[in-house]
Amino acid sequence: MKLSxxxxxxxxxxxxxxxxxxxxxxxxKSISERQEISENYLERIIALLKKAGYVKSTRGAQGGYMLTKKPEQISVGNILRALEGDLNPVDCSLINDDKVCLESGLCVTKFVWKRISDSINDVVDNISLQDLVNEQIEIDKSQLSR
Amino acid sequence: MKLSxxxxxxxxxxxxxxxxxxxxxxxxKSISERQEISENYLERIIALLKKAGYVKSTRGAQGGYMLTKKPEQISVGNILRALEGDLNPVDCSLINDDKVCLESGLCVTKFVWKRISDSINDVVDNISLQDLVNEQIEIDKSQLSR
DNA sequence: ATCATATCCGAGTCATTTAGTAGGAATTAT
DNA sequence: ATAATTCCTACTAAATGACTCGGATATGAT
Structure with missing residues (x-):
């Protein structure tokens, strides 16, 4: 039950x-240096975010990446689902469906998985990238004043 | 981000x-048959639940397992944490701590992980085993009447 | 006592996923 | 041209997940 x-x-x-x-x-390269993540690996990760439409790129010298939208318009949920796939705790095709599973024994647990899933999505969809940027700015301020 | x-x-x-x-x-054996889970594997799983104190066993012929408490007193959270470990989306020792991570860049994301973690635990701690038994009974009824 | 029925328990296996690396092709500002 | 950059495919090592196996130990029934 961990994010990768x-x-x-x-x-x-x-x-x-x-x-x-x-x-x-x-x-x-610059993200890699600031965030201490290997360039190669970061490249792969950003490719996913680009594919999902949250990032655009310019090739060649002085090229790089930019967000496609304002940070207010990108939620943590958008980002995490692009990178991790759905955030359901189980792979159940019926999780968003009212149908009863064939195996009735399996079915009861579905209610649990659905509630977990809903609560996770609710949290991440209600935090925007901008919220985190704001938090970051606050932290940086308080670090400075020490 | 899946349960095992x-x-x-x-x-x-x-x-x-x-x-x-x-x-x-x-x-x-009987659980294995009803739930269609291999005996060997189930044994390992129930061993964990026993170790966590939710199940007790009697060895030998006519032996088996029983719950140690009433189903009302065991939450889904108790069970899942016994089997999966904590339900945090990341391994961060500071997740339940107000300290600021050394790497300030990492720190902002901590707020996200904590909120996810809290919401998952809130859901699973508020569903008891008895709630699921009740659901199961309802399902069985509705299946019968078809 | 013996036997069938159970749990207990350490070790081993196999497949999948994770977490990367490596290296080169394509693109573009200077 | 060249340096900086993204793009892309292939590869690998380690960890994890999902089990299986086999035997030791315990116990109620006969």
Missing amino acids: TKGRYGLRAMIDLAIHSKENQVSI | TKGRYGLRAMIDLAIHSKENQVSI
Whole structure:
């Protein structure tokens, strides 16, 4: 019941992009340095985010990545689902369906999985990238004043 | 971000025990047959539940397993945590701590992980084994009347 | 006592997934 | 041209997940 590094690194990369790609393209290399994630691996992760439409790229020198939308318009749920797949605790095709599973014994547990799933999605869909950027700014402030 | 078979099978086994171990000991074999889970594997899973104190056993002929408490007193959270470990989406020692992570970049995401974690635990701690038994009874009824 | 029925328990296996690496092709600003 | 950059395919090592096996131990019934 854990997120993989894709989800964890990817969210950090997106926060990084939200902070640094306001005007300029941001290269993998610079994200990699700030976030201490290997360039190669980060590249793969950002490719997924690009494919999902949250990031756009420019190739060649001075190229790099930018967000396609404002950080307010991208939720943590968007990011995590792009990287991790659905956030359901089980693979059950009927989880969002009122049908009763064939095996009635399996069926009861479905209610549990659905409630877990709903609660996770509710949390991540109600945190925007901007919320995290704001948190980050607060943290940076409090670190400075010490 | 998935539960393993331990959690899924284990929850079904516990529901089975809640229904069938009211008077008699219930053998691995009989749970295995009803739930279609291999005896060997089920044995390992129930060992975990026993270790966690939710199940007790009697060895030898006519032996088997029983719940140690009433189904009302065992939550789905108790069961899942016994089988899966904590239900946090990341391994972060500071997740339940107000400390700031050393790497400030990592820290912001911690708020996300904590909120996910809290919401999952809130859901599973508020569903008791008895709730699921009741659901099961309802399902069985509606299946009968078709 | 013996035997069938159970749990207990350590070890081993096989497949899948995770978490990357490596290396080169394609693109573009300077 | 060249340096910087994304893009893309293939590969690998380690960890995890999902089991199986076989034998030891315990116990009620005959």
